[in-house]
Amino acid sequence: MTRNRQIALIVIVAIVAVAAGIYFNPLSRVETPPTEPQPSPAGAMETNLADLEGGQSSLSKWNGKVLVVNFWATWCAPCRAEMPVFVRMQSELGGKGLQFVGVAIDEQPKVRMFAQEIGVNYPILVGELDAVELARAFGNTLGALPFTVVIDRNGQIVRTFLGELNEAKLLAAVAPFL
């Protein structure tokens, strides 16, 4: 009985420690938990947004790829901080079917300038309210950035992230689908 109680106490202390660790780590507080793959919201993949070449594209253009859709803006410091990781992953894993697409909630000239500055090697779409609405459709009800959606080859959403990503975290999310 006493031993049971001791074990129970150890288990509780361990759980509290883990929970507190997660709770007080600010980044994990903005993390959305992994969920079962979900279909993309109706129309989201077909939403046309301006691209940097003067045309229009929708996410459906990259159907069949493992898509990482990253909503960002030049005025968002954590967004700028994480983008070099995406550039590296695109060049390393693009051959395996990984495709990043940036969706900037911003103005074209600023986006173009920053993309050139850090050598973005993946397509970027640009929008204002339409891009905010697209992020909302994918579950970003707060309108906060950066916001990243991982979509598998069947067009199912497998993971969303709010807040700055690192390579390990993103790799863990995309690796099973490559």
Added chain:
Amino acid sequence: MCRKPRHDRLRKWAMVAIVLLAWPAAAATGLLTADQAFDLTARQHKADEVQVRFRIADGYYLYRDKLRFTTEPAAIIAGSPVVPRGKVRDDEFFGKVEILRGEIVIRIPVRVPSGTARFTLHAVSQGCADAGVCYTPQSRHLTLGPGLGEAKPATGADPHRLIDSLQGR
């Protein structure tokens, strides 16, 4: 005789464990909305001054140089808003930027033509959470006027203003 209490006790522990495990999950959606994080009120405090008050939640901040105020009719603003100095932060990308935290009172000189019962103040702000996310610029409008009390922002989106604010107007 001993079994039932032990069973109960285990159930109690299990409940505690479930609550604790659910705690971080609840916290995962614990980010405030921009309206909650950057609570805004304003009033025409004197004949020639509007007072704008931001109550910024702990763990959140506004960029001082992203604040914009306009009125409708436009001529009501009679001078530059007086915004308290912020804390200077050396941002990796933006260089030296001033950030505002806590309660901030901004004074805007106004000239309200006699006979004006009310006018609209548009406030644009942009801020972030220390947790590592930034909010899209917020554009809110408040109805002010001589003798009217403290106003809260009107609800509902103001798409044109959002576009203006993205373009830094």
